[in-house]
Amino acid sequence: AAQRSVDGPAVAHSMHAYFLRAGAETHPIIFRVERDFDGRSFANRRVTASQRGATILTLAASFQRPEAGLEHAVAMPDLPPPEALRSLDMLAGDYADRSAQAAAFLRRPSAFDIRPCGVPAFLQAEPGAPVSHVWIRLRGRAPADPALRRGILAYLSDYALLSASLIPHGVNMFDRSMQTASLDHAMWFHEDVPLDDWLLYSSESPWSGHGRGIGRGVFHSRDGQAIAHVTQEGLIRLRPDLAPRTTIPHMP
Template sequence: MAEDEYRPLHTPEELVSGLVTLLDVEELDTDLYRGMKLPGGRGRVFGGQVIGQALQAAQRSAEGKDAHSLHAYFMRAGDDALPIVYRVVRDFDGKSFATRRVIATQNGQPILNMAASFQVAEDGLHHQDAFPADIPPPEELKSESELRVEASQHMPEEHRKRFLNWKSPIDVRPLHPRNWFSPTKRDPVTYSWIKALAPLGDDTAMHRAILAYASDMGLMATSMMPHGVNWMTPGMQTASLDHAMWFHEDFRADEWLLYAMDSPWAGHGRGMNRGSIFTRDGRLVASVAQEGLIRKREPRA
């Protein structure tokens, strides 16, 4: 689609269809894929997009096995106005497990390296953490979109339109809504219900890619909560440094999932964040860990 033909997506179905298209990488050659650019992109690539596309590229080469973990390092900020090329390296193929490496590049430079492991489904010993207590259902919480409308009433008119134009294919309903403009110090623990805005098909690989995409939403902010800052605080420099994810059980990304996040440590310009993702009936289906850059600089004049 030509740049001047881009039409913003608005309906839930359009937003989710756009996300599926974004993550459906194009095969250029054996183990070489291209992820499309974000339509209308004008800034830094969202880390979840690169992780989701890289995972999809790796999944294409591991037929008969399901992704159970990924470990990614961000090296450079990507440009969301450009496509991303993904090269898959088949490091190991065994009877039960397979390992892949993925190198994501733009303009000939790597922006992300990822290792992913795959396994043939099997039974085994089982235990899991308990579902968090006293969490209200998503129907009782406001969505991020509704919260943005409320917050926009307290911001200058020249910034309001851009703030409200934010549209996400993921419905996020936080238990503790963030304060974009004047955050206060609080414990580094937070919960959000998440799901795709519209129904998806039955491709389990796509459900994993979409959850990988969504797992980068709000996670790094957890490590900034005890300090009363966020990415909009003047002088704050933030970026994802690495991202790890483990898939434990099957799930659907178009059904409500509880994302429980906490931060055990921050220091030396970095913040450590952890996440546990549960289905509504209490199954722990994924775990996440991420370290992010949270550097406080003197604001520019």
């Protein structure tokens, strides 16, 4: 909605969203866009998303016209290629006897082929380093519109990012009465998004406490180019008073 209000070749280079209430897939969402600034190089927009009369999300986004500049980036981690790894649906059999919910989650249809480098972060059962790496590729044909590609990447960036903050504690979303939710989400786009090829999504959690956790992530193209950076704060609250989870989490 914000991108459609921006004239010319400018595309989103940063966004910051706050998730205020849970949304429902069965009801329409109304987006209201405020034009805060339109300059020669940058434009800024504020978006309010509402559903059934209540605000569910607020977002600020900045857009920039293409220009050249100084460039540097931290190197992509050296990890096995996606062809050497199994997709989530292929991993489902490993969990059939341990967690029916986890197996059902791994088998859920997805628009993306997701191949974790090791045990998926959201299924880690033993304490470990708060780090996660997954290869991701769109199963269908990628859209030509660069703005739409960035929107798809923003949607995908929420995947398993918060799970890294649970790994040091030996808990995950399936084995405890965990109350988890995204609180706020920031993203910086650096390059056009090559959705028609594999992307490496690396994430880490530098801190958790007070029922919240921080997740940081970076998308790299297969040839090592940094595509986008992500930071998220989320709710990771242990609720032993709640019944064990019976629903299956969302799959992108």
